[in-house]
Amino acid sequence: MSDSFVLFEVDMPVVRRLFAGTSLESAYSGRDNAFNFMRLCFALLVIVGHAAILGWGPGREPVVIPFDTGGVAVTGFFGLSGFLISYSGRRSSPLRYIWHRMLRIFPGYWVCLAASAFVLAPLLFWHEHGTLSGFRSAGPGPLGYIYHNFLTDQRQADVAHVTGVAPYPNALNGSLWTLKSELTCYLLVLALAVTLILRRARWVVLLLGAAMFSVVVYDTFSDPVAPGPIADVGPITLPILGTYQLFYLWAFGLAFVLGMIADVYRDKIPLNDTLGVTALVLSVLSLYLNLPLFGPCIVAYVYLLLWAGVRLPKALRKIGRRNDYSYGVYIYAFPAQQALAILGVPRFGWTFYLLTSVVAALILAVCSWYLVEKPALRAKHWSPGRRSKPSADVPASELPPAADPSQESAPHVPAPRLPESVEPEPA
Template sequence: MARVFRGRTLEAAYTGRDNALNFMRLCFALLVMVGHAGVIGWGPAANPVRLPIDAGGVAVTGFFGLSGFLISRSGRRSGALRFVWHRVLRIFPGYWVCLVVTAFGLAPLLFWYEHGTTGGFLHSGPGPAGYVYHNFLTDQLQSDVSRVTGDAPFGNALNGSLWTLKSELSCYLLVLVLAATTLLRRARWVVLLPGAGLLSVIVWDTFHEPVVPGPIAAVTPFHVPVLGWYLRYYVVAFGLAFVLGMAADVYRSVIPLNDVLGAASLALTAVSLWLGWPLFGPFIVAYVYLLLWAGARLPGPLRRIGRRNDYSYGVYIYAFPIQQALAILGVPRFGWTVYLLTSVAAVAVVAGCSWHLVERPAMTARNWTPRRFRRPPEAAATAPAPAPDVPAPRAPAPGDLEPV
């Protein structure tokens, strides 16, 4: 047992940016595309490739686990307003541009392909302006534009991946509250409370309703004032993954990171998949640890991927509408492999444009401060120097601002 608790900690492993978290998030975004390919291309009933696992669920759960780890650190190191500003910059510019491009660019092209004209585009159903307006704050209240996906194999869904962003933002609210009340730094045990509650629900559900989820059934949505509708199943699973990531961050100085625990986590994760537990069941704890272990232990070349340019968010938000468009154009008739590779190639181009033209330029404003809150130069010049044992605050690097 002594070997298990020897070695470096998560804090030592993640002191800099030498990790594979960006590479892993890119892999997760691509895994979502793999999971969606058969369903979007042929429809749920005619899906030609039945994957042995819920690829999309595995990927999104991983996103939330890594996001909790990174966003918790951002919350601890930033003031409340700065934290909110960073989150807005990272999520919304790319998201809003995606809505506009999809509604006013892709949808008219699909309408023209289906009808041979763009006449009537604005009057054939809920239009593009409504699509942007109703989905502006990530609550997906309009799923299609002018019925362009009505006859698609997976119908009436122009971008079926964006619904998870609202759950992500809800998790950010938790970090914001804990950070603003200083609990995230001064009473880190508070993070364990929601984690214990959510894990208890999953344990009970796994062993009492292992096939059809019980209290967290996906078919029983609930409404939260202002925030909108949620599905219990995903709130519990994704929320737990995020909180586990938060717990790993706040206890990073004592959590060991070694190959024994990594191998054990890999085995438990494999067992949960073999048993068919939805989103790993109670072994989701092992899955989150496995991701953090892999982020530090994957080979150096993989740890360098995404260090300067992170395309994972662009891949995630544009993959579904591009796969949907290719399905409407008939690409699936050439086979699952051709359809998937064509989708990946097209998404890579669009995601690159999103990063270089929208996401990265938006992040250059992360240190902007409104004029009324700026300190005058003379005040800054006379400000006392930090104590020798207190490190000066570091300007966030791009990797610190990434959501998952």
């Protein structure tokens, strides 16, 4: 007994050293982190996941990726989003918070809708028919595409049936459906900020996360290899916001709330390599076990993201600091891949199709950033009754430096591959 006690006493300092480390608050910097690099990687990962199904169609994919690449990416985006947007909600006034969120999401989104409806769709119609005659009467029109999808609730999937001949038909931009869940999470932050919960009752956020996590645990043990009882509920419709698939809203929302918990408890959460490596092992294990959207390991995955954002090499932390192309890659990749598939590029093989998709998405993303997103972000300091604060260079990350908590980044949520049974909003 005494020997065991002595051994325990000797090992305790080792254990403390293994789990010792600075707090997340001390380790995290609003500028010096790899979040933008990680978001860009996630956006590219979605292109990889979509390449086979968009190029060849469901059930005919030449390459089968052993894990859900879209799920990995979009869950990561929601986790980072919760951490960053919670900070904005705590430190900004409600009106300024809404203004910043609108500037980051809607200008690029609306221009993407217009470009898809009035540029891409006519070109694809001309490619198929050799004329633009009949374009407006061939099916749902371009104006309807903008009107029905204006506030991110995707109620019109195509324009003039131009993607009807695609291997994955009737979906001009199937990646946009997750933006609605992202905006719903923004509204959650706004509600918690207005009620002062984020500032004065952070335990409520912790309680919310625990309740949502318990449902995911139950869902996982009910059916460990497929979406369980939550998915069985089917689509739900909320006033104004539209229709949601409950399983995805719940899982993405949990990742977002976990990010919020990390923000409000950043002074209490330790950030060290032992926990980071452990989180990596658990995240990989969840992929190996095919747990839907990480299952209970989603906690480890969100921690892994925050740890990696601080620990990745400095060279990677510089990527995207001033010019953030990840949102543009997300919103333009799907229509670019659809166009390439209709033009027959997949006949040259999966690798060539994937590379051309990445190049096309990056070109469009660069144009979106410099022509739309970056100019829109210059208006972030605008207030009624005064001129906009001049800003020659808008930091790409828009992350919150210590001296300016209003500059945070809205994460960009690429879409996971949905089951074929999910009808209204294709991925």
